[in-house]
Amino acid sequence: MAVASEQRHKMIGDVHLLLTDGQGRVLFGRRANTGYEDGAYHLPSGHLEAGESVVAALVREAKEEIGVTIDPTGVGFAHVMHNSSSGGRVAFFFRVERWEGEPANMEPDKCDDLAWFALDTLPDRMIGYCRDALGHIAGQRQFSTFGW
Template identity: 35%
Template sequence: MADPQYVFDTKHDRYPLAVHVFLVQQGKTLLMRRAGSGYADGQLGLPAGHVELGETPTACAVRELAEELGIWIAPSDLIPGATWFRMSLEPRVDIFFTIRSWKGTPKIREPHKCTELVWTDPQAMPADALEFLALAWNDAQNGRVLREYGFVSVPA
C-alpha cells in the first residue's frame, strides 16, 4: 500500500510497470496459459503482474507469485535479469527476474486468469509462448540490462 504522504507526479507521462518471473527448477521454467485478460489469451506467459502505486518491483513479484501460484519467496532470492522498454498494446516497462527457490508447490490460484501450468526448457520455448520470452530469458541469463523491444525506428 502506498505511503499516505506519497504524491503522484502528474506532470510527466507514465508507462505501466510490470514484473515477470522465471521460476527455474531442474532446468525448466514455469509458464502459465493466459486467460481472461484480453491480451494474449491462450498463449503461455510468465507469472507476472503490474506494480501498484507505491509498491516496489520486488514486492510486486512476491505478491503476484503468492496470488497467482500460492508460493512464497524471499525478496532477496529474486535475481534481477533484464529491463525492457517494450511496445505492447501501449509502451510499457518490464522487469524480468529469475528465482530458483520458493516455498510451496505452484498451482493455479486464479483460474479466470490462467488455465494451465507448463514446465518447459527455457532454451526451447513452445511455439505458443509469448514471442518475446526466449529473448527475455537470454537477456536475463546473459546480463543484458536494457532492451527496447517492438518499436519501429524512425529514420533520422
C-alpha cells in the same frame, strides 16, 4: 525523428517471474479467458501497484498467481525491457530458484495450465515480448527494447 513532448510520460511497470527449478526449467502459465493472447504461455507476471517496489510486486504476484512464497532476499535480477505497448512500459524480469510451497494455478479463471519449460525448448505459442526477453536473458543481456 520523433519530437519530444513537453508533457512527462507516465509509464506502466510490469514484473515477470522466472521461477526456476533444479533442472533449470522455468514455470509458465497458459492464458485463458482474458481477451488478450488466450492460449499463449506466459511467465507469472503483473503490474506494479502504487507505492510498491518491483520486488514486493513480484512476491505478491507469485503468491496470487501460483501460490508460492518468495523471500525477497532470494530474488535475482535477470533483465529489463522497454516495451512500446500501451505507449511505453517497462518490464522487469527476475529469477527465483528457492521458494516455499508447491506451485499451483491460483487463477483458474485466467489460466488453464501450468507447465515447466527449459529456455532452449520454449512453448510454441508465447507472447512476443516475453519470448524476446527470454532470448536476451539466455544470451546474458540485461537490457533490451521491443517494438520501437
